[in-house]
Amino acid sequence: MTACGPYSLATITYEPQNFFYVPVLDERTVLGVLAKHFASTYGLVKRAGLEKMYASPYPVTLFVREQLFDPPSDKTQAVEMCRSSTCARKIDAAALKTSACLVLKTLASPLDILVENFGTIANGSKIVTEIVCSNGIIHVLQ
DSSP, X not given: OBTTBTSXXXXXXXXXXXXXXXXXXXXXXXXXXXXXXXXXXXXXXXXXXXXXXXXXXXXXXXXEESSOOOOOSSHHHHHHHHHTTEESSOOOHHHHTTSSEEEEEOSSSEEEEXXXXXXXXXXXXXXXXXXXXXXXXXEEEX
16 A cells, blocks of 8 residues: 555556546536435436536536435446436526427437427426526426
């Protein structure tokens, strides 16, 4: 064991910076809001091991459900669920309402957005509110 702990000075010098990145739970990030207000989705993100993605400074848009659910026990299913509800850019409510029909490309599959008289619909669920975070936007589905 050296003064650098289990890592040698060469490892610290030449490894990529994000190798040692540990996500800090900042309440203003998407991850922080999930931890505080959406326990089921936060459990899903933890099960998938994607905390870094939702805590990073890169913009994301996440579509989450209001109601509680049990995250799948399989990590592969958890990753797929997270990827199918996440877009790799900020998309606010005004951008969603620009057209009557919109198909967003998420990290896994297309997400159908319909704008109707009674509100904006994402894959059959009404978007009730949006939460703007420091690194993205969370759209809450009913």
